[in-house]
Amino acid sequence: MRNLGLIAIFAALTCFLGLTPMILLPIIAITISVQTLGMLLAGGIIGAKRGALAMGVVILLVALGLPVLTGAQGGFHKLFGPTAGFIWSWPLGAFLVGLLIERWWEKLSFLRALVACILGSVSIYLLGHSWLAFTTGIPWDIAWWSWVLYLPGDLIKSLLAAFLIVTVKRAYPLLSPRGHRD
Numbered sequence: 001m002r003n004l005g006l007i008a009i010f011a012a013l014t015c016f017l018g019l020t021p022m023i024l025l026p027i028i029a030i031t032i033s034v035q036t037l038g039m040l041l042a043g044g045i046i047g048a049k050r051g052a053l054a055m056g057v058v059i060l061l062v063a064l065g066l067p068v069l070t071g072a073q074g075g076f077h078k079l080f081g082p083t084a085g086f087i088w089s090w091p092l093g094a095f096l097v098g099l100l101i102e103r104w105w106e107k108l109s110f111l112r113a114l115v116a117c118i119l120g121s122v123s124i125y126l127l128g129h130s131w132l133a134f135t136t137g138i139p140w141d142i143a144w145w146s147w148v149l150y151l152p153g154d155l156i157k158s159l160l161a162a163f164l165i166v167t168v169k170r171a172y173p174l175l176s177p178r179g180h181r182d
Helices: 002-017 035-046 048-063 084-107 110-136 140-145 147-171
Strands: none
Touching: 002 035, 002 048, 035 048, 035 084, 035 110, 035 147, 048 084, 084 110, 084 147, 110 140, 110 147, 140 147
16 A cells, blocks of 8 residues: 555646646647656655556556656647657656665665766656657757757756655665665
8 A cells, every 4th residue: 555655646736837837849749847857756755666556557547548757748649740750758767766776785885876866867868858759750860969959958857866765765674765665
């Protein structure tokens, strides 16, 4: 039951982060979202499996039409639009962050948490930018290089997530991302 509660809390946190206003990039029709911070925190705090499941719940809520994406957007169509690749990659990103944090849990440092968060952020580029090129007709090279536009924001979110992950570990050591002591 506790696992379900943690999954629900981090799905809700990610949805809450969707209340932020849309930041539209002027070069391509893509928005910057703070919701990936929720993805990083889910994987880093509740672990790979539970974090990925929390992101799966967010995707389900989007499919049901709830306005949980940045700018109060939602609906089944969002899972096939230009940003769908990024949304579908959230479970993978949370899983990757969680896997690394679980591996480093006993000797977790800010630097290790930061590396996990950066890799989790960058992991969503592969599917996100590929889908972007496929759906919009943007040339592949431009779509692939558009990751540079996301990097500064992703670094800031990774720094914040790493700080929060390490802080939660210190403040509540019984909350293991593997669920061993839950």
